[in-house]
Amino acid sequence: MKLTLRIWRQKNPRERGAFVTFPLADVSEHMSFLEMLDVLNESLIDKGQEPVAFDHDCREGICGACSLMINGYPHGPLPATTTCQLHMRHFKDGDVITVEPWRARAFPVLKDCVTDRSALDRIMQAGGFVSVRTGGTPDANALPIRKKEADLSMDAAACIGCGACVAACKNASAMLFVAAKVGQFAHLPQGQAERKERVRRMTGQMDKEGFGNCTNTYDCEGACPKQINRRFIAEMNRDFICAELTE
């Protein structure tokens, strides 16, 4: 099929960017979105032009490296799908596709569609871990955990830290990301010792990084390729309020 791509080009973080239009013919519907961009880049390299920079790594939907705002949707219009798992069969012949980087003050554009998402890493460094010594591998079920709680912890831990929640939020808020990273420990016994400090430190770092504030619009949940539930935001709010009122 034939496509017209409107892609954001920006040389470096300081210069102003702009959209550049590329016609692309012979796109196979079996290609993933990133493979389609690979084809575009091959043709650009053949013509001696600079290829479009975009983030990618595992290309199997588990690493959180790929991003891209595609036609106004983070990771494209398909729910619960990362850009690398989005296939061209979901587009039509003749489509015009707009491709932009995540837009947030906390995610400065490095080049073209690549943004610096290390703000999320700094939030993790502020408290997204358990610092007690856990020793060797424990026996299975040595520490009893309700199945429901273990499942909820795993649901939160499914977050791959791609930043789609920030990209989708009209306020560029990172609440769903932080809530998932707080929530994965809040449902496990190992997370209890540092529970109050964790929520305060991680949300404190979130505020320092210049993310916006949550207004409960839930586009984050809709954009999340791992379908992290808004319940974790409510749970984090509850934990934060309890920590602030009791400490």
Place this chain on the structure above:
Amino acid sequence: MRWLVNLALSSIGAKVVMALTGLVLVAFLVGHMVGNLQVLGGQEPLNAYAAFLHSKPALLWVVRSGLILAAVLHIVSSVRLTWLNNAARPVAYAVKRPILSSFASRNMLVTGLVVFAFLVYHLLQFTWRLTNPAFSQLHDAQGRLDVYSMVVLSFSERLIAGAYVVALLLLGLHLWHAIGSTFQSLGLTTPKYRRLIDAVSLLVCAVLVVGNVSMPVAILMGLVQLPAGVIAP
């Protein structure tokens, strides 16, 4: 005291401020509506109710102070949050589509501003009586301020009644998102109660909108009329 200010300035703390002050304002709206619905019962109950409120100045001012504090905190906090949120995305998207967000949730600032402008007009009209100074001269047979005739005279004008209806519908849109949002901000939602909370917020919204809109509509339709002796200008 300093920890409280720091808390109110933090991302989640600011949400708590919005939620708690919003709850106070919603509680006032319910009370205000129930009191004023007495206009449907005629001149005697409404004027007696107004006279009763003014006979307890201490209580009235305690309630008013609480409301003013809640309104000021709600507005100041929302302006600050809007400023921060706009700053968090300095470059806008060329194309951006909503996914799960509702129209109401994306337009809280606009609906809030319209409701605030309406509130100022409402106070100028009925509380301070500056838009129609003649209202202060209206008194009933017992010598009480004739609130009933004041309301009926105001809403007999289509433009004013229409503006009230529009403002109330926008208030309903604001509250539709706001009430459910309050529970989320305070950390009180769980998937188990989400549908119940959504239903309750819609119900409270509907009751407030229908109840308040019924007054200008009833007057426009001639169901509520001026008492004998008061002549419309």
